[in-house]
Amino acid sequence: EEDMIWQDPVTPGNKDYDIESLKTEIKSCGLTIQELVETAWASASTFRGTDMRGGANGARIRLSPQNEWDVNKPDQLSNVLKKLEVIGSKFGASLADTIVLAGVVGVEMSCDLKVPFQPGRGDATEDQTDSESFDVLEPLACGFRNYLKTEFTVSPEEMMLDRAHLLNLTAAEMTVLVGGLRTIGISATGEGIWTKVGKLSNEWFKKLLDMDVKWETTGSNSYEGKSRSTGKVVRTASRTDLVFGSNSELRAIAEVYAQNDNNDKFVSDFISAWTKVMDADMF
Structure with a gap:
């Protein structure tokens, strides 16, 4: 049967390999939780529910043009993929599977x-x-990673909403993923990192809703949070971070996750939403 290149063909991968041993090898390869999770997200989050293109299957993140996209941090990506390709080949796993499994390992470690x-x-x-047909899949903005290629007439938070729609995510799933990815340390600008990096918890939402912090604009997509009691800058944020506190619907979701007794719910919901994105193109 002839492959039609416009259908983005992928040769089926091997399912019969030792997943647990591969996970153990990934854990000890020297890559950080942030690198493991961010690479898996970069690979899988290109999926578009509108035309079923993109996604982790095929590992096209290692090919041009995806390995050159600024949003994917080419230097970091190259280093991560080199290590994962060697590890995966030892166990007979595809690089596509190894990338996603590395993200799984990162989340589990967190x-x-x-x-x-x-x-x-x-x-x-x-x-x-x-x-050439993959050029159109390049994310010009990714609120999940606090990335914005340049300023647009459309706001960063609206572009994040568009990305969430393409990934078939609900408002709650979008919210829990952004909060979780920030706690893991994922932010292209460094803004929105308010907690201990690498520990998945609902602490980010508690910081977001902290009424002792007053936010002031420092740029078109950047803010400083100053303590009302001391006047000192205690954190920075982007529009996509702060929309979860300013939009009434998103704030209601954030308030649920910020509750002291809802950390387990937050982690459980993050894992469910994460798995949904990772498996989106497994059809």
Whole structure:
């Protein structure tokens, strides 16, 4: 049967390998939780529910143009993929599976809970990839990673909402993913990192709703949070961070996750939303 390049063909991957041993190897490879999670997100979050293109299956993040996109941090990406490719090949796993499993390992390390994983992704070749047709998948903004390529007439938070729609995410899933990714340390600008990096918890939402902090604009997409009692700058944020406190619907969701007795719910919901994105193209 002939492959039609416009269908983004992917040769099916191997499902029969030792997942637990592969996870152990990934844990000891020297990559940080942030690097593991951010690479998996970069690979999977290109999925578009509108036309079913993109996603982690195929591992096209290692090919042009995706490995050159600024949002994917090319230097960091190259280092991560080199290590994961060597590790995955030892166990007979595709790089696509290894990337997603590395993200699973990162999330598990951040919360000490089991994260579901579905194997079977394949690795697409350059001959199976029309690189020019993938240019349109480049994220010009990714609120989940606090990335904005340049200023646009559309606000960063609206572009984040568009990305969430393409990923078929609900408002609650979008909210829990942004808060969780910030606690893991994912932010292209460094803004919105208010908690101990690498520990998945609802602390980010508590900081967001802290009434002792007064926010002031420092740029078109940047803010300083100053303590009302001391006047000192205690944190920085982007519009996509602060919309979860300013928009009434998103704030209501944030308030649920910020409750002292809802950390377990936050972590559970993050894992569910994370798995949904990772498996979005497994159809």
